[in-house]
Amino acid sequence: MRTTMMLTEEVVRADLARLLVAAVEESGRSRGQIAHDAHVHRDALRRILAGTRSASLGEAMRILAACEVKPHAQMLLFLVCGSDQAVAWLQSDLADFFAEFSAEFPVALERILGNQIADVKPRWAKGTALRVARLLSDHIVELERKDAFLGNFFAGEAGGARV
Incomplete structure (x- = not known):
């Protein structure tokens, strides 16, 4: 800071x-x-x-x-x-992600937390940021796994008749 x-x-x-x-x-x-x-x-x-x-x-x-x-x-x-x-x-996708995330995050906080929004403490910011980054990492791994599965699925379908 x-x-x-x-x-x-x-x-x-x-x-x-x-x-x-x-x-x-x-x-x-x-x-x-x-x-x-x-x-x-x-x-x-x-x-x-x-x-x-x-x-x-x-x-x-x-x-x-x-x-x-x-x-x-x-x-x-x-x-x-x-x-x-x-x-x-x-010029990176990370900059675009950061801008979009920063615009959406306050709206999401208000929607999800509702009346609890007044209970949020500044000291929680670092841990929350780490948790969000971990969640995003898990999401990327899951999307890559699904992409690989779909790629294999469609490659098998294109290679011949399915049994």
């Missing part, structure tokens, strides 16, 4: 610049194209990427979108986990 000491303007600007530079580099597009599509002046984009100028939230989102990155997923990862995780998961 980040402390307020780590949230100085310079640190946040440098971290965001790191994410934006990675997105620009992975996009394969020129900085001129990105600046044009993001509606950001080319010199402003250069300074944002250098970390000498802060990007507004709108500018950061438009730059990510111009890089053909899902801006909400990347900004959510950046805000919650920091630039290291956001860069590591850049």
Whole structure:
């Protein structure tokens, strides 16, 4: 978890610049194209990427979108986990999963917990996260097992008459 000491303007600007530079580099597009599509002046984009100028939230989102990155997923990862995780998961299904999960989780909590939602304690977060990750891992294993079974089943059917 980040402390307020780590949230100085310079640190946040440098971290965001790191994410934006990675997105620009992975996009394969020129900085001129990105600046044009993001509606950001080319010199402003250069300074944002250098970390000498802060990007507004709108500018950061438009730059990510111009890089053909899902801006909400990347900004959510950046805000919650920091630039290291956001860069590591850049353009990945994990980033998309995280954004979708984060949007659905509050609704699911309210629906499932109902009146118990007021009883949830912050200290339970880490253990709950581990439990959800374990559950997801088990789900993936089960889906892979079913895919293999169905693949074998349909391969047998295509190979000849069934007895």
